[in-house]
Amino acid sequence: MESSTSRWLIAAYRPVTLFSLRMTHATSKGGKTLVVPTPYSVKMALLDACFRCFGSAEALDSAHKVFDWIKGREIQVRPPKHCVVNNTFIKVLDWSREPVDGPFKSTIVYREFAFFSGDDLLLAIDAAGLSEEDQSVLAQLFAHINTLGKRGGFWQFIGSERVEGTLPFGFTVPRPTATFEQIANYGLTQALDDFGEALCAASNGFERVSTYGSGTVRLGEQRVLTATAIPYRRRTASRHFTRYERVERPNS
Numbered sequence: 001m002e003s004s005t006s007r008w009l010i011a012a013y014r015p016v017t018l019f020s021l022r023m024t025h026a027t028s029k030g031g032k033t034l035v036v037p038t039p040y041s042v043k044m045a046l047l048d049a050c051f052r053c054f055g056s057a058e059a060l061d062s063a064h065k066v067f068d069w070i071k072g073r074e075i076q077v078r079p080p081k082h083c084v085v086n087n088t089f090i091k092v093l094d095w096s097r098e099p100v101d102g103p104f105k106s107t108i109v110y111r112e113f114a115f116f117s118g119d120d121l122l123l124a125i126d127a128a129g130l131s132e133e134d135q136s137v138l139a140q141l142f143a144h145i146n147t148l149g150k151r152g153g154f155w156q157f158i159g160s161e162r163v164e165g166t167l168p169f170g171f172t173v174p175r176p177t178a179t180f181e182q183i184a185n186y187g188l189t190q191a192l193d194d195f196g197e198a199l200c201a202a203s204n205g206f207e208r209v210s211t212y213g214s215g216t217v218r219l220g221e222q223r224v225l226t227a228t229a230i231p232y233r234r235r236t237a238s239r240h241f242t243r244y245e246r247v248e249r250p251n252s
Helices: 039-053 059-070 132-143 180-185 197-201 205-209
Strands: 007-015 075-078 082-095 104-117 121-126 155-164 188-195 223-230 232-237 241-246
Touching (some): 007 132, 039 059, 039 132, 039 188, 132 155, 188 232, 197 205
Antiparallel strands (some): 007 155, 075 121, 188 223, 232 241
């Protein structure tokens, strides 16, 4: 079924550089990328933005409040119209098992990078139940996000808006809640991570996700994977690249 009637806060971003965000089960030497930011990465980006948006005296308290606002909320993404995933091998430094000539050695790894074009990336967060003031704070935090995914994946904030009702066709949706129309037309499924129920219910949830906090985040408990339908269809592919195009609502 479609999302229940609610209020969504939608932020728009324009790609500035290539995007890369390794799949959870990808190895360090086989870095296949996702084609959209995950709900987990977006929520962490909002928490990170608190420390640039607010002064040093109030940043930590504000981050705690924002964590409580967003931890259990649904986030959906509308990717740009076109996406080309480049398949490449690059040379990196890795820890050496036999550090005779130093702690590092040169090695070859597989990496994928996504190039977007056509229109903006849209991030939508369910804002039902939040006050106007709280929504304004979230909109301000979205404006302070300039990177998503791997370090160096920069995005330019374009603006935000509030939308009543259900999101339009073209946003990602968890497969268990996807409509027949979405399942029939969305041509790509990837496992995206999000805050798990155990993390949302934990009294020390913020400390678990904080780099400087205590506790851990375990896959399958505090961090969960959800098979998510993505509105992309593969158009062309070779051993060097794969090109996707966002699907539009049929007969629209």
